[in-house]
Amino acid sequence: MIYTMTCNPSLDYIVTVDGFQLGKTNRTQTEKMVAGGKGINVSMVLQNLGIANIALGFVTDDFTGMEFLRQIQTLKVKNDFVSVANGTTRINMKLKNIDGTEINGKGPIVTKEEQELLFVKLDLLQQDDILILSGSIPNGISDVFYGEIMKRLQDKGVLFVVDATKKLLEYALPYQPFLIKPNNHELGELFGVELTTRKSVVPYAKKIQDLGARNVLVSMAGEGAVFLAETGEVFQMEAPKGTLVYGGGAGDSMVAGFVTGWLQEKDYFHGFKMGVSAGSATAFSEGLATKEVVEAIYRTI
Template identity: 50%
Template sequence: MIYTVTFNPSLDYIVRLDAFKTGAINRLKYEKILCGGKAINVSIVLKNLGVSSIASGFTVGFTGMEIKRQLKDVFNCSCDFIELPQGNSRINVKIKADSETELNGQGPNIPQEAIEALFQKLDGLKKGDFLVLAGSIPNTLPNDIYERILKRLYPKGVSFVVDAEGKLLLNVLEYKPFLIKPNNHELSGMFGKTLKTAPELIEHAKILQRRGARNVLISRGGDGAILITEKGDCMTAPAPKGKLINSVGAGDSMVAGFLAGYLSSGDYKTAFRTGIAAGSASAFSDNLAVSKDVNSLMEQIIL
């Protein structure tokens, strides 16, 4: 089974307009409210590709209830969130006009008892299970929460997928995550230098691999992606052709596509192609990737 953990899930209020002007009344052309969070997006796209998972994390209040309702009733996902004692799950505003602007809420306080409740849930994972940890953490959580979880579950033989930035990612490499997915900017940030070319990205991805990561998937936006596998293979592919509509969730969709492709085939080449197609399908749509669009885009990806 695949388990995903979103520490600070949200309701995303997504709006579109021709131009966004500060200090003025702006009339919307499009609006939608969707449950959000990187690992939640992974669960949704996995389900769209026919793979079940259990979404977990922390929710609270009327916004938390709506997050769980959408996951169950709209996206047909299983979830097992821990309900916090007070507050509300955050609301994020995504403004899409001549440029993209985001206003992200802080989220609720997460007490120690809730953290312990999460640990107890995760203790039920076993060898053969996958655990997806994705995204930043709220300031009410200890900054080593990723590391504590992997250290706790590593002896069980759980396969970890980690999509995070900076020290959140670097500090868990010793626990040999099955997959990490930095984008080119995040990889640059980890090494304190600008990495632009494919050879530069590959060189530094291999450093992360030597530190413990089994497979490193680098998303490069419109420039495609790179995969360095635990078998020593290095694959590169351009992005499929299409119109960028929504970049939110594209990286999460790539993670979900990679997992779905790998679990269906046991083959990293298939996983890589499915990951690129899923990420692109989300980028080319108002919504997260669905199977029909992923299959169509895969025809463009030739390694």
């Protein structure tokens, strides 16, 4: 079974505002509210691609938390979230037509007791299960949290996928995650450099393999992607041609696509192509990638 982890889920309020001006009253032209969080995006794309999975994490028992659960249940996303008493599930505002511009909430406060409830659920994972650890953590949780989870499960034969930044990622590396997926900016930040080309990414992806990651998938938006396999192979790919509609969730879709492709054929290049196809499918769509669009893009690569 595949499990996704979203420690800090959200309701994403996605709007377009023509001629946005600071200090002025701005009115939306389009708007929608969707369940969000990196792990949830991964779960939904996996589901779209026909891969069963269960979403885990923390969610508050207030109105935002209940609406978040209502939305993912409407979408038939299987889940087993831990209920959190303090704070509120985030509402994130995202300006769709000003790419990369958003205001994200801070999330709830998660106690040690609530964290232990999640550990109890994780202790049920078995040999060859896949656990995808994605995104940020809320207040009350230490930066070592993903590392602690991996340490706790390391003797069970669980495969770990980590899509996180800074200390969350650094503390996970000693436990040899099967896959990590930084973007080029996040990878550069770890080493204090700016990485703008696929060629420049390769040596730093190798460095992070030396620190423990088995496979490294680096997303680069319009520059394409780079994949370093544990076999020593290095793959680079240009971004497929298409019209960017909205970039939100593209990196999460890449994770879901890679995992789907790898499960299908146990072949890293096929997984890489599926990852790039799924990421692009989301970027070129109003919502998250569908199987039909992913397969259509795959055929063009």
